[in-house]
Amino acid sequence: MFLIWSLLVTVVLANANDLVGTWTTKSRQVITGPGFYDPLNDKLLEPNLTGISYSFDKDGNYESAYYRAISNPAEPKCPGGIMQWQHGSYAVFANGSLTLTPIAVDGRQLLSDPCKKDTGHYTRFNATERFKAYSVGIDKYHGTKRLELTRTDGSKVHPMFIAHEQPKMLPTSTLNPNPTGHKAKREARADTGFYLISRDQLINPNRWWWLGVLMTSLGGAAFFYS
Ligand SMILES: *[C@@H]1O[C@H](CO)[C@@H](O)[C@H](O)[C@H]1NC(C)=O
Ligand SMILES: *[C@@H]1O[C@H](CO)[C@@H](O)[C@H](O)[C@H]1NC(C)=O
Numbered sequence: 001m002f003l004i005w006s007l008l009v010t011v012v013l014a015n016a017n018d019l020v021g022t023w024t025t026k027s028r029q030v031i032t033g034p035g036f037y038d039p040l041n042d043k044l045l046e047p048n049l050t051g052i053s054y055s056f057d058k059d060g061n062y063e064s065a066y067y068r069a070i071s072n073p074a075e076p077k078c079p080g081g082i083m084q085w086q087h088g089s090y091a092v093f094a095n096g097s098l099t100l101t102p103i104a105v106d107g108r109q110l111l112s113d114p115c116k117k118d119t120g121h122y123t124r125f126n127a128t129e130r131f132k133a134y135s136v137g138i139d140k141y142h143g144t145k146r147l148e149l150t151r152t153d154g155s156k157v158h159p160m161f162i163a164h165e166q167p168k169m170l171p172t173s174t175l176n177p178n179p180t181g182h183k184a185k186r187e188a189r190a191d192t193g194f195y196l197i198s199r200d201q202l203i204n205p206n207r208w209w210w211l212g213v214l215m216t217s218l219g220g221a222a223f224f225y226s
Contacts, residue, residue, distance in 0.1 A: 018136040019056040019092075022168045023147045023160035027051040032063040033168035037085040037108065039175040044083045044110045044122075052158060054147070056090060061172035062100050063087040064129070070111075078115035084108070084125050087172060092134075098149070100129040106175050131157075 024031055030051030037044055046067070053065040063086070070080040088102035109125035131149045139146035145162040 017058060019090075019098075019134065019147070020058050020165075020167060021145075021162050022053065022055040022164040022166075024053040024163045025051040025158045025160050028161075028163065030065050030067050031163055031168060032065045033170060036065040036083075037170065039170060042108075042176060044085060044108055046081070046083065046112075050081075052160065053163070054149075054160065055164075055167035055169045057167045057169060057172070059172075060089050060091065061087065061169065062090040063167075063169045063172075064100065072113070075115060078113060080114070081110075081112045083110040083112075086125060086127070087170065087175075096133050098131040098134050100131075102126055102128065103174050105177065 022032055027049040028051070029047040029049040030036065030053045031047075032053045032055040035045060036047070036053070050067050050069050052067075055063045064084070066082070066084040068082050070082055072078050072080055084107070086100075086102040086107040088100060088106075090098060090100045092098050104126040105124070107125035107127070109121075109123050111121040111123075113120070130152050132152050132154070133150040135148045137146055137148075138144070139159070139161065142161060147160045147162075149157040149160075151157065
């Protein structure tokens with residue numbers, strides 16, 4: 001009887017629904033959703049403090065937001081920053097592992113150097129994440145739900161605390177099928193395959209042309225099917 005009970009408890013605890021919600025590290029300044037990435041202007045929005053956030057919905061979609069400082073030994077007064085945003089689908093396997101597969105064209109990374117304001121490198125970012133295990137429990141100091149993710153090498157991501165029971169996420173479909181829109185201007189960097197886009201290009205009004213194309217084709221489709 002006890003065995004059956006403990007099996008049931010194990011199954012319930014291992015239920016992927018545990019993951020549902022928006023999670024954030026201690027600073028609570030990094031939260032997935034429109035406050036971190038603005039898909040219309042294709043822009044990452046810098047939080048006040050560094051941190052990590054993940055959201056999971058009950059339908060198998062996830063979103064992740066990272067903001068970390070990078071030390072700059074050459075100029076210690078000028079630590080750089082790195083922001084990464086991705087969304088896509090997640091899967092929990094029977095062995096307890098968790099895989100996050102991004103929508104490749106939608107991920108974004110911004111490398112910034114506050115002492116050289118014009119050289120922020122804004123690029124596509126596409127990295128599948130695999131975790132050996134995850135666990136959700138109640139943190140005894142904070143009294144809130146806490147998520148721990150264990151990487152495949154056994155190291156742990158900083159613990160995250162529940163920020164929203166209802167996940168705060170952007171639309172889970174592909175957001176930018178024509179990201180950064182300027183085929184002629186962007187340079188492919190052979191070593192990473194990332195596209196480098198200058199800040200000027202990011203606010204280039206040509207983007208609105210692409211938006212127009214997108215809206216027109218969506219409008220056309222709606223007309224066609226109505
Ligand atoms: C768990 O299962 C998944 C899917 O079968 C597999 O890809 C992964 O390598 C397994 N992980 C471990 C730690 O065994
Ligand atoms: C994204 O990453 C995956 C896995 O590393 C790779 O198979 C895929 O080709 C990449 N897609 C793009 C558009 O870079």
